[in-house]
Amino acid sequence: MTLAAILAATLVAGIGSVWLAEALLRLGVARGRVGPEHLLSLAAGALLATAFMHLLPEAFEGAARPQVLFATLLVGLVFFFLLEKAELWHHGHEHWAGARHGHAAEDGHAHADHGPHHHHDDHQHHHHGRGGGWTLLTGDSVHCFGDGVLIASAFVADMRLGWVAALSVLAHEVPHHVGDLVVLRQRGGARNVALLKVSLAGAVSALGGLVGYFIVDRWQAALPYFLVVASSSFIYVALADLIPQLQRRLPAVQALAQVAWLAAGIGAVTLASLLAHGLEH
Template identity: 65%
Template sequence: MVLVAILTGTLLAGIGSVWLAALLGFGVLAKYTQHMLSMAAGALLATAFMHLLPEAFESQSGADDLFLTLLIGLVFFFLLDKAELWHHGHEHHHGDVVDAHASHDHAHGHGHSHVPKAGSWAVLTGDSVHCFGDGVLIASAFMADMRLGVIASLAVLAHEVPHHMGDLMVLRTGTNNKKMALVKVSLAGAVTALGGLLGYWLVDQLHDYLPYFLVIASSSFVYVALADLIPQLQKRLSARETAAQIVWLMTGIGLVTVVSRLAH
């Protein structure tokens, strides 16, 4: 009975939050694509600095080890992006030409191209690690008390919606394919169930490693926000457009901050 509840709760939180985010991001807010990029950057940074990292540092793990993990994570996602870009250029045998066209489009203010943006694999990897940690947390809550497990599942679902909206925007910008972006982020969300299953069997052992899962996930979100999203927003705009960017960036930060506090 507990195992069934864990699976139900983790799938609802992991995949349900992705589909709710898609409903908002691709439906109600779809016409605000550039604004969504600003909100995505704010949501990813807020998720890392105001939710994941504080929770990791509240544990008994040493600060030196956690900071080292954060540094290793940032370097790892940088190398992952390099590998992704190299593979794409090699696959098409004309990477320099494509990059030149992408640079031309960017210089003329065109926000979209067919070149996959750096950061998509970093987002999916970090999201999977984050979801795995969420699954372990939900499993722990259900094993302590059934009602606590339900509350934890709903809290994770609510908290993940603004964050997954950011993920979907990153992937959609890279491929301009809504369906593929939704499938990829849904698969990452499904890792929540895997975390729940392993958490059910190994909750005591895995609990000690949760702070490191949280820090690795944080490093991916910080890297993507600062290396991929923010540079796309750093172009010459009118005062009104710049103000709109700042407002949407703060909206992303505010959404995650409010939902995180409600979840706790």
């Protein structure tokens, strides 16, 4: 009975939060009040707040030494840098291999119509638009796995506490998954594909719940490291990929709008985390 409740609660928290985030995005875009740059700012704020206001504080509440956690954060940042490098190299290799066969025939036409500078800019845009997807999904999966272990731990202690923990996870994951969906769509993915990928990452919470149910005591000691690794992916995506896209000269009104949406993303996650801690206590 407890295992069935854990699996149900982790799936509701992991996948349900993704679908709630999708519904909120559809509502905002349908009303015409949300543009691409607004969503990028919101995503950056949500990812940074999830890392700094929720995951890292929770990791440092455990018994792990701060020096080891900071070392884990550093290793995680370097790992996700290398992961994105590999992802960009893979896409660049595919692009180069596909272009080899048609380059000779199209070269004169391309230079006549656009010039070499346009082709170079398009190549850079292709690379930039494809980066960050696997970095984000890897960190999201680690994060969801840790959430599953947390929910299982609460259920093992008390059934009512388990449902409260699941509701808390659901609450703080919604604004974070809004950021995930925005990032993946910005990378050139279709709406349904992005929804499927983030939903699969959310489903990893059920795996964490299953593992947590059987070996909860052993995995509790590893939880801070899961949280720090997930944090490193969110920090890397926000600072290395999203915010650089927003760093260009804009009219004052648009710049203020970017800052407002960034603050909205931070505020949404912070408020959800505070409400979640209130429910737990």
